Amino acid sequence: MPNYDRQCPSCGTVALDCLEPVNTPDPICLCGAQTQRVWLTTPAVIPDSIPGGIEIAHGLCNADGTPHRYYSRSEMRDEARARGLFNRVEHIPARGSDKSPHTSRWI
Numbered sequence: 527m528p529n530y531d532r533q534c535p536s537c538g539t540v541a542l543d544c545l546e547p548v549n550t551p552d553p554i555c556l557c558g559a560q561t562q563r564v565w566l567t568t569p570a571v572i573p574d575s576i577p578g579g580i581e582i583a584h585g586l587c588n589a590d591g592t593p594h595r596y597y598s599r600s601e602m603r604d605e606a607r608a609r610g611l612f613n614r615v616e617h618i619p620a621r622g623s624d625k626s627p628h629t630s631r632w633i
């Protein structure tokens with residue numbers, strides 16, 4: 527059953543996480559107005575794919591130490607999970623700069 531958030535357009539009353547069938551008629555608010563389905567708790571959709579891929583030289587690199595290129599966030603996440611790593615990005619300053627050529631490539 528889908529999980530909806532509802533909001534009353536008249537008084538602004540909000541009901542979060544309403545479990546209800548898709549074809550449920552909009553319930554009437556205590557104020558008498560008809561509530562509407564809204565998406566308040568749905569996180570912003572972040573595109574999963576990484577255009578051109580991203581080359582990882584540390585942590586999630588290949589077993590022989592060569593950099594591995596990933597083409598989606600889910601691919602990186604699954605690999606990190608498999609190796610017991612969790613989004614750990616090390617910031618290693620390059621000589622003469624506080625920007626690392628590795629971490630500064632992250633968008």
Ligand SMILES: [Zn+2]
Nearest residue numbers: 534537555557
């Ligand atoms: Zn209302």
